[in-house]
Amino acid sequence: MKYVLLFVDDEQFAQELQAMSQTERERAYERVRQWMADNAHVIRGGNKLQGPQTATTVRLGGGEPIVTDGPFVEGKEVVSGYLEIEVEDLDAALRMVRTWPGCPIVEIRPVES
Amino acid sequence: MSSSRELSHGELAHVVREHAGKLAASLMYVTGDFATAEDLVQDAVLAALERWPVDGIPQQPDAWLLTVARRRGIDLLRRQANYRSKLAQLEHLIQPEPDDRLRLIFTCCHPTLSREAQIALTLRVVCGLTTAQIARAFLVRESTVAQRITRAKQKIAAAGIPYRIPDDDELAERLNQVLAVIYLVLNEGYLSTADRVHERDLVDDAEWLASLLHQLMPTQPEVAGLLALIRLHRARDAARFGRDGSLILLKDQDRSLWDREAIQDAIALLSRAARQKRPGPYQLQAAIVACHAEAPTFEETDWEQIVLLYDMLLGLAPSPVTRLHRAIAVRYTSGPRAAMAELDALADALQAYHLYHATRAELLLELGRPDEAQTANRQALALTANPAERAILQERVALS
Numbered sequence: 001m002k003y004v005l006l007f008v009d010d011e012q013f014a015q016e017l018q019a020m021s022q023t024e025r026e027r028a029y030e031r032v033r034q035w036m037a038d039n040a041h042v043i044r045g046g047n048k049l050q051g052p053q054t055a056t057t058v059r060l061g062g063g064e065p066i067v068t069d070g071p072f073v074e075g076k077e078v079v080s081g082y083l084e085i086e087v088e089d090l091d092a093a094l095r096m097v098r099t100w101p102g103c104p105i106v107e108i109r110p111v112e113s
Numbered sequence: 114m115s116s117s118r119e120l121s122h123g124e125l126a127h128v129v130r131e132h133a134g135k136l137a138a139s140l141m142y143v144t145g146d147f148a149t150a151e152d153l154v155q156d157a158v159l160a161a162l163e164r165w166p167v168d169g170i171p172q173q174p175d176a177w178l179l180t181v182a183r184r185r186g187i188d189l190l191r192r193q194a195n196y197r198s199k200l201a202q203l204e205h206l207i208q209p210e211p212d213d214r215l216r217l218i219f220t221c222c223h224p225t226l227s228r229e230a231q232i233a234l235t236l237r238v239v240c241g242l243t244t245a246q247i248a249r250a251f252l253v254r255e256s257t258v259a260q261r262i263t264r265a266k267q268k269i270a271a272a273g274i275p276y277r278i279p280d281d282d283e284l285a286e287r288l289n290q291v292l293a294v295i296y297l298v299l300n301e302g303y304l305s306t307a308d309r310v311h312e313r314d315l316v317d318d319a320e321w322l323a324s325l326l327h328q329l330m331p332t333q334p335e336v337a338g339l340l341a342l343i344r345l346h347r348a349r350d351a352a353r354f355g356r357d358g359s360l361i362l363l364k365d366q367d368r369s370l371w372d373r374e375a376i377q378d379a380i381a382l383l384s385r386a387a388r389q390k391r392p393g394p395y396q397l398q399a400a401i402v403a404c405h406a407e408a409p410t411f412e413e414t415d416w417e418q419i420v421l422l423y424d425m426l427l428g429l430a431p432s433p434v435t436r437l438h439r440a441i442a443v444r445y446t447s448g449p450r451a452a453m454a455e456l457d458a459l460a461d462a463l464q465a466y467h468l469y470h471a472t473r474a475e476l477l478l479e480l481g482r483p484d485e486a487q488t489a490n491r492q493a494l495a496l497t498a499n500p501a502e503r504a505i506l507q508e509r510v511a512l513s
Contacts, residue, residue, distance in 0.1 A: 001273040089275040090225060091283075110272045 001110060002044070003093050007081040008105035031101035039085070039096055046083030077105060084111070125165055126241075126313065129158055130321060132175045133241025138209035138217050140182060147220060147276060148266040149189055151238055153182040158241045214239070215329045216276050222291040223274045230265035231294050233258050240322065246313045251301060288330075292339050292395060295322045299343055304499055316350075319343055337386035338396030341379045345402040348375035360501035364411040376406045397426040416445040433462035437469055449479040467496035471506060 020028065036043065055071040071078055080103055087093050090108070097106045133154055140150035157178040171177040221234040232251075236242040244262065248255040268274065279287040302315025323340040330336050352366040361367075383399050401422045408414040423439035440455035453476045456469070463469035470493035477486035487510065494506040 003273075089273040090223075091275050091277075091279070093273075094225070095283075108272075 001089060002084060002086050002113070003090075004109050004111055005046075005083045005085060005093075005097060006079050006107040006109065007083075007100075007103050008077050008107065009080040009103045010077045010105065013104050028101070035099065035101055038099075042085045042087050042092075042096070044084040044086050046081065048081040049079065051080075052078040123314065123317075125162065125170070128165075128170055128174050129161055129241040130318070132178055133158055134214050134217060134239040134325075135175065135209050136178050136182060137238050138213035139179070140186070141217065141276065142209065142213065144186070144190065147269050149186075151234075151262075151266060153186050153189070154178075154241070155237060155243070156185050157181040159243060162243065211329055212278060214325070215278055218291055218326065218329075219278055219287060220269065220274060220276050222287075222294050223269070224287065224290050225272065225274060226265050226268065227261070228294070228297070230261045231290065232297055233261050234265050235294050235322070236298065236318065237262060239325075240318050242313065242318070250305075250313050250315050288333060288335065291326065292335060295319050295326070295339060296395070298322065299346070303346060316343070316347060320347060332389075334386035334389045334391045335393040335395045337382055338393060338399050341383040341386070342395055342399035342402060344375060344379035344382070345399060345406050348372040348379060349406060354501075358501070359504050362505070363405065368410065371406065376403075379403070380407070392425065392429070394426060394430045397422055397429070401426070414445070416442050420446055433459050434466065434468075437463060437466075437472060441472055444476065449476045452476055453480065465496060467493040467502070467506075469493075470496065474509065 017025065017028070052071045055069075057068050057070060057072045059066045059068070085093065085096065087096065090110075093108050097108060100106055136157065137150050137154045140153050141147060144150050144153075160181045161174070161178060165171075218235065218239055221238055222231045226234070233244075233247055236247050237244065242250075244258050245255050248258045251258070278284075296319075298315050299319035302317070302319060305315070320340070320343045323336065323343055327333075327336045327340045349366070349371045351372070352368065352370040353361060355361055379399070380403050383396065383403060386396055387400075401419055404415050404419050404422070419442040420439060423435060423442060427435055427439065436455065436459055440452045440459070443455055444452035453473075456473055456476065459469060470489045474486040474489035474493065477483070477489060490506055490509045494503060494510060497503055497506070
């Protein structure tokens with residue numbers, strides 16, 4: 001089955017990352033790179049996204065589309081990236097996400113087939 | 114067909130329960146689709162509850178249920194590609210492997226389903242309860258239960274929740290989910306009062322589930338622990354309610370009404386589990402209840418041992434409610450002042466819990482502070498809706 005993993009950052013995580021020294025940060029990135037390499041055989045695509053300050057939201061359906069600055073949900077938690085994966089079932093997706101070394105929240109959503 | 118003598122409510126439920134989960138496992142094997150299998154079982158159960166009280170329980174209840182499921186299954190399977198081969202499989206009941214029912218249980222209690230959905234699914238699929246019975250037992254609307262079931266089944270299919278026994282490295286965590294579901298069914302049944310005797314006996318369902326799980330996973334000490342815990346409660350059931358249905362507290366119970374043989378059996382089961390030296394919260398809770406069950410009188414209860422067991426339990430699973438129960442035991446080892454000190458530390462965490470205030474009231478009374486005790490009893494009364502508990506608290510408020 002195909003799933004999309006939505007990676008979610010929160011303020012605390014952003015602060016922790018900021019507070020890290022250069023080498024600590026390098027090590028953190030290295031852990032993520034290693035995780036990506038370990039799971040490369042099931043990853044079908046995905047990207048890291050630029051920060052929420054770069055987001056634009058367009059609301060349609062009520063006459064003229066309304067264009068606003070920022071993400072569609074204003075909040076302390078923001079989607080920071082996504083991956084499409086193909087694994088056997090939800091248990092396999094859960095196993096993979098459990099070892100994710102980056103941001104503190106990951107949402108697993110099955111792709112509509 | 115057997116004679117059409119009057120069937121008791123319980124007898125009917127027991128036969129349905131004995132076969133519902135097996136039928137679900139067989140149908141799951143044939144259709145490969147959880148939602149379809151579940152629908153067919155529920156249909157067959159509803160048909161049985163309608164026909165059996167009139168016609169009597171058939172000689173082979175499993176074959177009868179399969180026939181009903183099959184009739185409806187033909188319509189459902191026709192929409193699927195390889196329906197002919199599946200239909201052929203439906204001709205004869207495939208005896209499920211023991212593992213199949215275990216898979217069923219683990220799917221119903223998958224951690225990605227809400228707890229309410231896990232409970233409703235388990236009761237429906239594994240125990241053969243109807244949506245209406247679940248709704249009445251949990252005092253929620255039938256439409257609410259129906260919606261929980263529908264959503265859960267949709268999620269199982271759409272999100273790819275597997276139908277399998279978890280791998281060894283996940284088993285402990287996943288088994289905890291199953292045990293938590295059975296424990297909540299027990300609690301719900303245990304708290305319900307004597308005026309609901311004509312309703313579904315959830316404690317009986319909890320024991321049946323735990324016993325099935327124990328049979329399927331005989332080497333898991335926590336499963337045995339939970340089963341022992343349930344049996345220790347049931348062994349003392351006859352003394353819990355007065356003739357008028359009022360709740361009788363442990364210290365006032367007539368212990369000659371306790372089933373000593375059942376207590377000894379449960380303790381033997383617990384001791385066998387304990388020999389594995391893998392203690393867990395359910396074994397420890399059962400051990401605490403065993404201390405009470407073994408005491409010839411309330412005064413002779415081994416409170417020292419109970420405090421010790423609570424300490425171990427808190428080490429494994431810290432919780433303010435467990436600390437409250439420990440404090441009650443401390444009252445008998447070290448006196449009301451020491452217990453009160455323990456309670457004071459829990460004030461913030463348990464402000465909304467009626468037993469916290471009820472326990473406080475008892476201690477305040479012993480410490481010669483009746484006015485404060487009265488206030489605490491009133492607070493407790495305002496926080497519980499359980500009729501049996503309310504009756505006791507109302508009496509206390511009136512007496513002081």
